[in-house]
Amino acid sequence: MAVKPGGYAVLEAVQNEMRNDPHMTMLYEYQRPIAVSPMGQVIDLYKEFGEPRIPDWGPIDEEWFVGGAAGIAMTGVRAIAHVPSMCSLRCFELVFNQVGKLRHMTGGQVGMPLVIWQDAAGRMPGMAGQHADAGQEALYAAIPGIKVVVPSNPYDAKGLMTAALRDADPVIFFHYSAIDTVQTDVPDESYEVKIGEAAIRQEGSDITIVGFGPAAIEISRAAPMLKDAGISAEIIDPRTLKPLPVDALVASVKKTGRLLVVDHGHETLGTAAEIIASVAIGVPGAKVARSTFPDAPPPGAKEMITWMTPDADKIVQAAKVMMG
Amino acid sequence: MLEEVGAGPMPEAGEASAEKHAGVSRRSFLRGLGAATAATAVVSHVAVARAGNGWSIGLDGIPPEKLKQMYTLMLKSRWWEEGMKEVFLGGKDNMYGAFHISVGEEASSVGVMAALNEDDYIASNHRGHSHLIAKGGDIDKMSAELMFKETGYNKGFGGSMHITDASRGILGMNGIIGPQYLFAAGAAYSAKVRGTQQVAVAFGGDGSVNNGWYYSGLRNAALYKLPVIAVVENNGYQISMPQQRTNSLINLHDFGAGLEIPHEAVNGMDVMAVYTVAQRAVERARAGGGPTLIETKTYRYYDHAGLAGAKPGVLGAFGLPYRSDSEVRAWIAEDPIPRMRRQLVANSIITEEEADATEAEVKQLVAASIDAARAAAHPKQDAALGHVFANALVKPSQFIA
Numbered sequence: 001m002a003v004k005p006g007g008y009a010v011l012e013a014v015q016n017e018m019r020n021d022p023h024m025t026m027l028y029e030y031q032r033p034i035a036v037s038p039m040g041q042v043i044d045l046y047k048e049f050g051e052p053r054i055p056d057w058g059p060i061d062e063e064w065f066v067g068g069a070a071g072i073a074m075t076g077v078r079a080i081a082h083v084p085s086m087c088s089l090r091c092f093e094l095v096f097n098q099v100g101k102l103r104h105m106t107g108g109q110v111g112m113p114l115v116i117w118q119d120a121a122g123r124m125p126g127m128a129g130q131h132a133d134a135g136q137e138a139l140y141a142a143i144p145g146i147k148v149v150v151p152s153n154p155y156d157a158k159g160l161m162t163a164a165l166r167d168a169d170p171v172i173f174f175h176y177s178a179i180d181t182v183q184t185d186v187p188d189e190s191y192e193v194k195i196g197e198a199a200i201r202q203e204g205s206d207i208t209i210v211g212f213g214p215a216a217i218e219i220s221r222a223a224p225m226l227k228d229a230g231i232s233a234e235i236i237d238p239r240t241l242k243p244l245p246v247d248a249l250v251a252s253v254k255k256t257g258r259l260l261v262v263d264h265g266h267e268t269l270g271t272a273a274e275i276i277a278s279v280a281i282g283v284p285g286a287k288v289a290r291s292t293f294p295d296a297p298p299p300g301a302k303e304m305i306t307w308m309t310p311d312a313d314k315i316v317q318a319a320k321v322m323m324g
Numbered sequence: 325m326l327e328e329v330g331a332g333p334m335p336e337a338g339e340a341s342a343e344k345h346a347g348v349s350r351r352s353f354l355r356g357l358g359a360a361t362a363a364t365a366v367v368s369h370v371a372v373a374r375a376g377n378g379w380s381i382g383l384d385g386i387p388p389e390k391l392k393q394m395y396t397l398m399l400k401s402r403w404w405e406e407g408m409k410e411v412f413l414g415g416k417d418n419m420y421g422a423f424h425i426s427v428g429e430e431a432s433s434v435g436v437m438a439a440l441n442e443d444d445y446i447a448s449n450h451r452g453h454s455h456l457i458a459k460g461g462d463i464d465k466m467s468a469e470l471m472f473k474e475t476g477y478n479k480g481f482g483g484s485m486h487i488t489d490a491s492r493g494i495l496g497m498n499g500i501i502g503p504q505y506l507f508a509a510g511a512a513y514s515a516k517v518r519g520t521q522q523v524a525v526a527f528g529g530d531g532s533v534n535n536g537w538y539y540s541g542l543r544n545a546a547l548y549k550l551p552v553i554a555v556v557e558n559n560g561y562q563i564s565m566p567q568q569r570t571n572s573l574i575n576l577h578d579f580g581a582g583l584e585i586p587h588e589a590v591n592g593m594d595v596m597a598v599y600t601v602a603q604r605a606v607e608r609a610r611a612g613g614g615p616t617l618i619e620t621k622t623y624r625y626y627d628h629a630g631l632a633g634a635k636p637g638v639l640g641a642f643g644l645p646y647r648s649d650s651e652v653r654a655w656i657a658e659d660p661i662p663r664m665r666r667q668l669v670a671n672s673i674i675t676e677e678e679a680d681a682t683e684a685e686v687k688q689l690v691a692a693s694i695d696a697a698r699a700a701a702h703p704k705q706d707a708a709l710g711h712v713f714a715n716a717l718v719k720p721s722q723f724i725a
Contacts, residue, residue, distance in 0.1 A: 077517060
């Protein structure tokens with residue numbers, strides 16, 4: 001047990017599952033799957049497993065990672081497609097029309113033990129336009145037949161990756177780089193964070209605040225400020241967007257009567273919209289609101305993108321509005 | 325039921341009868357020809373190795389049982405599709421959904437599949453009925469699937485365009501153009517990981533080479549030296565657009581040169597030629613030599629989809645706006661099935677009577693499969709919520725609880 005960076009924690013999960021499954025294969029782009037723990041331990045999947053399970057090189061070809069890995073998975077061999085953050089939608093068509101549909105379309109004949117390890121940029125100042133995105137998980141969650149998880153810290157990242165690699169269905173694992181430096185103890189041994197299970201980070205009675213991935217980090221930063229403002233917030237991280245753990249959210253809002261959803265994705269048809277719809281149906285009369293990144297692409301200048309991104313201050317402000 | 329399946333003669337039957345009426349029986353004529361050919365057929369190994377690429381070749385070295393099986397599979401594919409065509413045209417079975425006929429392309433399917441083992445993979449496309457049948461697919465389950473019955477291959481979830489038989493390495497027909505090349509490369513990658521000798525074949529038409537997945541599948545197969553065979557069945561039309569207007573290449577296989585992978589074209593109306601070329605590719609793939617790109621020059625006797633220009637009992641669709649009827653007749657004159665029959669009879673592999681009996685038997689099987697499909701149950705409505713995930717049902721969100 002020690003504090004470990006997210007990338008290392010995820011590789012621990014992949015390493016363990018690859019040790020237990022002699023055929024599991026990972027296709028990736030340019031970053032060799034290597035990580036170093038703060039104690040200097042090195043995980044080097046290429047060195048340990050070698051070709052062809054971990055190829056020595058990978059072309060810039062998202063269609064290949066996902067389409068090729070889907071072909072591998074269709075033969076019953078578990079596959080991981082590690083996709084870099086800048087083109088998270090390039091393989092969207094393959095996920096939509098193939099990965100998510102084949103089991104159903106074939107009457108249950110074709111299994112798809114596939115994990116798409118999707119790196120995600122997040123709202124980073126200076127990257128501008130195409131390299132500072134968030135929210136694409138909502139697009140994937142709209143696709144039937146796949147599961148979508150978005151960890152917000154290294155502990156959940158390792159546990160969710162382990163669960164994804166043991167799941168019979170295709171899972172997209174959105175890995176925002178902001179989570180890598182969140183301080184959580186990560187056990188050395190293997191464990192699962194169950195897919196579809198929310199985490200109640202803090203109990204409270206005035207308002208339920210829901211967020212995942214980078215938004216969950218901002219909510220946890222807001223927690224002491226909310227307390228100072230005299231607001232008793234119940235903080236929930238759904239961790240899985242599909243299947244969305246609706247019951248836990250509904251149970252909480254039944255108690256608090258208020259729901260604030262924080263999302264670094266865009267407003268229109270984003271994950272926040274889905275969470276609000278599900279909870280509003282389950283808790284008639286609940287007061288609901290969302291704080292999202294506006295329906296605009298991310299600009300490069302720090303002043304603009306920081307102002308646009310829902311952060312701890314804006315969350316406190318929103319909670320105050322809802323309490324008023 | 326039998327009369328519903330191919331009630332009319334195939335046009336090539338006219339060709340055969342013309343020979344009969346010429347004074348010498350077709351059988352004895354071809355036997356004489358076969359003997360003459362055998363007497364002069366002293367060919368070097370080099371010539372044999374090169375044969376098949378557009379050249380007619382003999383049957384030497386191929387067990388008679390295999391030849392008969394190939395012939396039967398072509399007949400099965402032909403008459404199953406002709407049988408289903410009659411069902412669609414008959415109008416009594418309330419047929420609906422997609423129907424892409426591969427009639428005319430049977431030699432391409434059977435020639436390639438004859439070079440494969442049972443556990444090899446194929447990734448097929450929308451025009452894949454003949455791929456399935458050639459790979460050993462069960463026509464009973466295919467007929468039922470075209471009627472969206474519970475007993476169909478896909479239990480009514482797929483229909484004609486998506487038939488899959490995972491148990492036979494058939495990764496599925498697919499309604500989208502292009503993923504076949506990625507799936508075959510992935511399946512071949514899996515074979516490499518598992519250390520098996522399996523190969524994977526991708527089938528696509530001349531239209532399938534026009535998007536990036538083709539390039540990606542071939543390029544990565546070449547990069548990782550994967551046991552992949554890409555078969556481009558060039559039937560001349562991307563839907564109704566002539567191939568010359570969709571691609572700057574006339575010989576689509578030339579694309580392989582840029583990737584430095586072996587590539588060749590073959591007469592897709594000659595099953596033995598296709599078989600020879602496919603065997604070469606399969607041997608190379610199993611030996612670790614990487615992928616091969618094969619272009620089979622073939623023809624689609626019917627329209628892209630559906631039955632425009634098709635009539636009961638008549639082989640081929642005529643009067644279509646994008647091609648001439650004489651072009652269709654020219655290709656039907658090259659039909660691979662009578663061609664193989666002539667070869668088998670001339671070489672005394674089968675007699676004319678045996679060939680007739682085989683054809684009758686195949687038609688009987690097709691008719692029985694259609695009858696069984698008619699009698700089979702429709703799927704339960706709420707079965708639709710299953711098979712989305714391995715172990716969970718989807719919520720019936722169309723109703724308010």
